[in-house]
Amino acid sequence: MAIDAGRWAELYRLEFPRVYRALLAVLRDRDRALDALHDAFVAGLRRPPAHDADLAGWLFVVAVRSARRGLRLPSLPLERVRGRSGDDEIEALLDRMEVGRLLSGLSERQRAMVVAQFYLGLDHREIAAHFGVKTGTVSATLAQAKARMRAEVRNAS
Amino acid sequence: MLPELGIERIFRREIDSLPLPPERAWIPDRQTARRSIPLTALVISATVVLVLGAVVTARDVGDAAATGRRGVTTAPLLNAPRPTCLRGGCNVYRSDAFGYGIVLPADWHVAPPLHGRTPLAGALDRVEFTNQKPDEWTMAFGADSTVVWDVVVEVYDRNGIFAVDWARSDGCGGNPCVTGQTTIGGSPAYAASWPVSPLLRMHAYYVERGRRMLIVRYVTGPGIEGPHGVTEQTLEQIVQSIVLG
Secondary structure, three states: OOHHHHHHHHHHHHHHHHHHHHHHHHOOOHHHHHHHHHHHHHHHHHOOOOOOOOHHHHHHHHHHHHHHHHHHHHOOOHHHHHHOOOHHHHHHHHHOOHHHHHHHOOOOHHHHHHHHHHHOOOHHHHHHHHOOHHHHHHHHHHHHHHHHHHHHHHHOO | OOHHHHHHHHHHHHHOOOOOOHHOOOOOOOOOOOHHOOOOOHHHHHHHHHHHHHHHHHHHHHHHHHOOOOOOOOOOOOOOOOOOOHOOOOOOEEEOOEEEEEEEOOOOOEOOOOOOOOOOOOEEEEEEEEEEOOHHHHHHHOOOEEEEOEEEEEEOOOOOOHHHHHHHHHHHOOOOOEEEEEEEOOEEEEEEEEEEHHHHHHHHEEEEEEOOEEEEEEEEEOOOHHHHHOOOHHHHHHHOOOOOO
């Protein structure tokens, strides 16, 4: 069933905490996470997902894509991207956490898929559908990510 | 070892402890649309370019009206016959339902509805104007549902979204995008232009009209001239001819 604007805002609010925190773990930047999630909200207002199942996964992937595009924006001076407030605090917080250390050696794409699996609870097929890639690509990306995380655990111990 | 159940527990416990922003910031509004702030300088410079472009275009339209060289008629909307170009013999399209009128060159017309095309979600109205013949038009390729070198006017429920956010959601945020402020029919319009492929470029104007958003867009490329001699200047003249009711 299609989602109207009022329902969309309601569902978005429900999912906001989980998706925002997932984005924070991936992007390690509060401004980028919030901007990306805002973009996903607007995208959903304009073209809502076909159904309201797994909205968190939908919001997460739309936001991750938006964040990636934002970094590629050549008109945005890089020093402004780097210099935004709030990064240091979240970086430091994540660095004190086990999850932060595990994710720190991964690429942003690997982090996104790992967080989608282990935090949002999506399976490989769902991740593939959301990211628009083949299930095999997801499996390979996650396998590489886990290998790096294992190495991180070994180094730490 | 990296037992997955253990990882899941760690991820859930630790990520769930990350701080949230205040709830008033969850839904975007003008105050929280921070990404637009670093673009201020770009917007200002783009505005200069657009204003200069608008001046040139306005002068060209004036010249065209005076001499008929470009074939664009600038008849006042109030005196326009209606309903309009679908019946031929006129060059003004007028939408009373959505409060706008648009002046078209003589060989332009409203494109026919294309069977099988999925209507855009949330669109209250969408009209595509083209100078291509019906058989050419149905074969034409497009970008983002817009046939290249056509002009499209869309009307949406705004749902509180601002023009700048709408443009970003359309693709402006994700590409090398040039933005600026201009006016359409006397109303402020947010102008954005970005590549939709290596050869095609989207140009869009967003006009906030109360609870509605009016968007005028066209796609140019490849090259600088479309079918039957249409150029970007032709399309700009059409955009600048829009009258809002």
